[in-house]
Amino acid sequence: MFFNEEFETLPRLALEALQLKRLQNVLERVYANVPFYKSSFAKKGVKPSDVKCLDDLQRLPFTTKQDMRDSYPYDLFAAPMEEIVRIHASSGTTGKPTVVGYTHKDISTWTDLMARSFVAAGAHKGDIIHNAYGYGLFTGGLGAHYGAERLGASVIPISGGNTKRQIMIMQDFGSTVLTCTPSYSLFMAEEAKAEGVDFKNLKLRVGIFGAEPWSETMRDEIENKLNLSAIDIYGLSEIMGPGVAIECMEAKKGLHIWEDHFIPEIINPETGERLPEGERGELVITTITKQGIPLIRYRTRDITSLTYEPCICGRTHARIARMSGRSDDMLIIRGVNVFPSQIEAVLVGIEGIEPHYMLIVDRQGTLDTLTVQVEVSEQLFSDEIKVLQALSRRVEKEIKDMLGVTCTAKLVEPKTIQRSEGKAKRVTDNRHL
Amino acid sequence: MKVEQISIFIENKSGRLAEITRVLGEAGINIRTLSLADTSDFGILRLIVDDGVKAKTVLKENGFTVNMTEVVAVEVPDTPGGLSSILQVLDKQQINVEYMYAFVERCAGNAVIIFRFDETDKAISVLKAENFNVLEGERLYGM
Numbered sequence: 001m002f003f004n005e006e007f008e009t010l011p012r013l014a015l016e017a018l019q020l021k022r023l024q025n026v027l028e029r030v031y032a033n034v035p036f037y038k039s040s041f042a043k044k045g046v047k048p049s050d051v052k053c054l055d056d057l058q059r060l061p062f063t064t065k066q067d068m069r070d071s072y073p074y075d076l077f078a079a080p081m082e083e084i085v086r087i088h089a090s091s092g093t094t095g096k097p098t099v100v101g102y103t104h105k106d107i108s109t110w111t112d113l114m115a116r117s118f119v120a121a122g123a124h125k126g127d128i129i130h131n132a133y134g135y136g137l138f139t140g141g142l143g144a145h146y147g148a149e150r151l152g153a154s155v156i157p158i159s160g161g162n163t164k165r166q167i168m169i170m171q172d173f174g175s176t177v178l179t180c181t182p183s184y185s186l187f188m189a190e191e192a193k194a195e196g197v198d199f200k201n202l203k204l205r206v207g208i209f210g211a212e213p214w215s216e217t218m219r220d221e222i223e224n225k226l227n228l229s230a231i232d233i234y235g236l237s238e239i240m241g242p243g244v245a246i247e248c249m250e251a252k253k254g255l256h257i258w259e260d261h262f263i264p265e266i267i268n269p270e271t272g273e274r275l276p277e278g279e280r281g282e283l284v285i286t287t288i289t290k291q292g293i294p295l296i297r298y299r300t301r302d303i304t305s306l307t308y309e310p311c312i313c314g315r316t317h318a319r320i321a322r323m324s325g326r327s328d329d330m331l332i333i334r335g336v337n338v339f340p341s342q343i344e345a346v347l348v349g350i351e352g353i354e355p356h357y358m359l360i361v362d363r364q365g366t367l368d369t370l371t372v373q374v375e376v377s378e379q380l381f382s383d384e385i386k387v388l389q390a391l392s393r394r395v396e397k398e399i400k401d402m403l404g405v406t407c408t409a410k411l412v413e414p415k416t417i418q419r420s421e422g423k424a425k426r427v428t429d430n431r432h433l
Numbered sequence: 434m435k436v437e438q439i440s441i442f443i444e445n446k447s448g449r450l451a452e453i454t455r456v457l458g459e460a461g462i463n464i465r466t467l468s469l470a471d472t473s474d475f476g477i478l479r480l481i482v483d484d485g486v487k488a489k490t491v492l493k494e495n496g497f498t499v500n501m502t503e504v505v506a507v508e509v510p511d512t513p514g515g516l517s518s519i520l521q522v523l524d525k526q527q528i529n530v531e532y533m534y535a536f537v538e539r540c541a542g543n544a545v546i547i548f549r550f551d552e553t554d555k556a557i558s559v560l561k562a563e564n565f566n567v568l569e570g571e572r573l574y575g576m
Contacts, residue, residue, distance in 0.1 A: 376442050376498050377498070378498055378499075378500065381440075381442050381498045381499075381500050382440075382500070383438070383440035383477060383479060383500060383502045383549070384477075384531055384532070384549075385470050385472060385477060388442075388475065388477070389472065392474075410474050411442070411444075411474065411475050412444050412475075413442060413443075413444045413496070413497070413498060414496065414498050415496055416444070
């Protein structure tokens with residue numbers, strides 16, 4: 001099933017020709033309208049007219065999150081304010097948020113891409129979409145909302161929070177599709193269980209989860225606990241919002257990135273060099289149709305790989321692998337690169353461990369220490385000390401085996417690790433580096 | 434022949450024991466005896482109470498991780514060598530004691546010891562064959 005079959009299945013040659021045309025067009029626009037690009041291109045000694053083929057994209061400079069902060073709030077906008085019909089901002093954890101503006105056409109494109117994404121995930125007209133992404137400056141809520149309406153589904157704009165009410169509404173309204181963060185879906189499962197609600201009796205069929213990295217093992221867990229097909233969606237406000245890329249229900253193997261609007265590249269985050277197909281590195285995206293705030297070679301800080309292999313679903317758009325973390329979430333512990341999502345993958349593979357955890361990084365003298373707090377579930381709790389100690393040692397050993405980093409596992413009481421109704425906080429770094 | 438014991442996971446932080454005893458006290462549950470095993474990170478509080486099912490329910494409602502285990506209460510002569518006589522019997526049959534602690538009250542002038550064995554049923558039959566008095570749970574809860 002497709003939402004826009006012509007563009008979703010465009011042969012590669014035609015797709016690349018379209019990309020080049022759109023790329024050249026956007027370069028002219030930003031060069032003429034955004035002083036930042038005029039000067040950053042000049043520093044690299046390139047002009048839009050130097051880009052004659054898609055490979056020439058590599059000659060252009062990167063745009064970073066810092067560039068967006070420096071341009072706060074509107075300096076990167078390429079369209080006049082009278083044409084901006086919506087403003088969103090990222091959840092900046094430190095300092096000022098990054099601001100993005102959309103023209104009428106941008107909203108329309110986003111809405112179409114989100115509708116495409118819903119169809120790829122297996123949603124259709126007639127579905128009741130329970131949209132638990134937050135509404136507001138965060139792009140998740142409104143992005144999914146507009147796409148759901150474009151699809152012709154019934155959307156419940158419930159937003160995040162008030163979990164008991166969410167569960168009641170899913171039950172009573174007959175929600176068939178759930179959209180939220182993966183960690184929130186598991187929190188819902190926990191709350192539902194406490195309320196005596198069995199997800200098997202709900203009508204949910206598809207869950208579309210994104211806005212934070214998650215693992216394949218977590219997918220199994222969500223699918224079992226919520227009794228639905230769990231689909232990974234990718235997006236970021238700087239590029240557009242949700243719906244930049246999504247898994248297809250047919251393969252669930254990699255997320256199709258909508259290449260008629262975005263050009264993806266994978267680079268070595270240290271050197272900035274482009275990496276060959278299949279290698280892991282930082283995802284860089286160029287938006288080629290945006291008007292409000294087009295971004296050229298934007299460094300997403302997300303770590304993934306790219307494949308152009310044909311997919312069984314028939315879509316010709318490249319696929320990015322499930323995100324293994326953010327380059328800025330990456331912890332360096334005694335010289336070992338550690339992504340929280342890797343630790344999560346280990347934990348959910350251990351029977352009886354709840355998928356809620358907290359990583360505490362500290363420095364004793366000159367040595368980094370990693371403590372992994374894990375909740376003791378009822379099924380694994382024992383009256384014997386040795387059983388619990390064996391469990392701690394198993395967590396420590398499996399993390400050491402998989403990641404090569406030594407840690408201390410600490411068992412904590414259930415429900416004491418902070419639950420998030422948005423993005424989960426998984427790391428406390430007490431080192432003052 | 435078995436006694437129900439409830440075990441509670443306690444994180445090593447202040448106020449947890451006080452919280453457990455408060456919850457039990459407010460529910461009108463009387464603690465018959467207890468033992469606390471601790472490590473540097475966490476502890477396990479083991480309790481025998483007059484109403485185990487109710488204790489488990491109220492503790493769970495208050496967010497504690499609780500499970501129930503079957504232990505064995507044995508009368509031990511309150512004389513030198515009393516405990517040793519029991520342990521020797523168990524050792525001969527290669528039954529392991531996972532842990533043990535004493536009951537507060539005496540029973541007919543004898544001490545009462547609570548045992549957690551690796552093979553509970555075998556332990557009971559061995560002890561009875563050797564004429565040790567294994568106490569019924571009901572008797573203990575109301576003592």
